[in-house]
Amino acid sequence: MNGKARLKFSLFLFGSGLSLVMGLAIIALVTQFAAYFQQGANPASIFRGHSLYIPHDSEARWQISDGDGKIPTPAERDEIIAAYWGAWEALGRAAQTGDTSDLLTGWAGAAYEHALAGIDADIRLTQLHSGHSLTLRYLSSDGSVVAFDDQNFTLTQKHEGAEVTLSVSASVVMTLDQGFWRIRQITLEYR
């Protein structure tokens, strides 16, 4: 009788353990199933990088110059400078995180290829930029292509405790592409 009782008790213990494990597994699966249907599109991913942030004067500003072609409206100047600032911000985020998925928001064509080539998967660095001073050189009649110079802005890179501050000038062509201004061509001169 003793042996039979021990066998029953062993079976009971084994069955209890198995039931507990299976119960937990079922609960986990049901939870995942429920959570899957609670998720909609992620707003952050939809609107990532698309906010219109007009930089402060100390961050970026237009020099008084009309350039060739169309004279831009104040709204056009704001849109262009915001997009240009945003493109550098996206580049900084990519340099810091290695995630380049946001670069296409502000960069296009050959400039995008150059920006992508500049992100080293093995080097994470903090890149700060300020003091952009934009001089308009050309705006197309339909307001979709702009060329400007950015004189002597400051680029600071921090990597493994070392900090380098650079004075840079840029010659830029941006195009309005599917509603977004993107840098299409950029030539940089480090001083």
Place this chain on the structure above:
Amino acid sequence: MKSQRIIIPVVLLTIFLVTGANILAALRNSSMSGITLEFPDTITAGDAWTLRIHVPAGQAGEPVNIQMYHGLRRLDAELMLGSGGVAAWEVAAGALTQSGMSLIVVRYQETEARASLTVMPSVFTRADFFATLNTIAAYGDEATTLLLLPRDDWGNSVAAGGFSVSIRYPDGVTKRLPMSGIHGIAWAELTSGGSPGRIRVSLNELRLGTPLEIQQVAGAAHNITLQLASDCVLADGRDMIMLTAQVQDRHGVPVVDGTLVRFLWDGGAGSAITTDGNARIRLPAPTVHGEYRFWAVSDAAHSPEVRLRVVNESCQ
């Protein structure tokens, strides 16, 4: 005494000039930090080149660090000094492809030398060539801006001066149009000419795959001729009437497809769009006898009135 007054300033000036020249020469290829850098002044994007570093105080086996800020890239390298404190950084062809002015920073222990390298774009081989408007009104009534973003094989923008385009209008007239340009962008204003059709635009400096085509279309509505299929119907409510408006621009050419035409009559209105210059509308005939007026409007053009008689007995 007099000669001394002349000689002393001349000697001082000579010393000043020689010293200045030496300092400038030292700055050209190195820094005052004791690190000497030798490299070509200018390279073309994609070229191979060599940076020679000389650290007089350096010992064989000691490291020197190089950072190069090149376009949107940063290149890092560490070299070991050889005997005599010399090291060479061999940069392979295709490694530096972004035009502009790159900055080289070389560090040895606590000292640092900075120098600039000019990277010229390679030859112009490709371009984005497009227009702000792909459809414009004919007869010189409208213009579009041709835009050219020229670049080299590496995607660098190149100087855009001196470009020109060849234009061929639908009537066979050709002309050469110079483009204005600054670094990275060139543009030209193209005014329409002649009758509707295609303007073919090709860039003279580069054979692109397909010439740019600008569609030249008829102008705004100027003349409207309104026709009724029948000028008399019975008031029995069994007839449909058809109004046809032929719409032409000021040169007698049918307006562009899709032009909106508004048909008006006493107490009502309707609209249709043109196909080959004609817009049509079908209406149930009035059931009350009398005379009805119809007319059509498009843009600023009005048609003359047409009249429909509705009778009880017979149209005879």
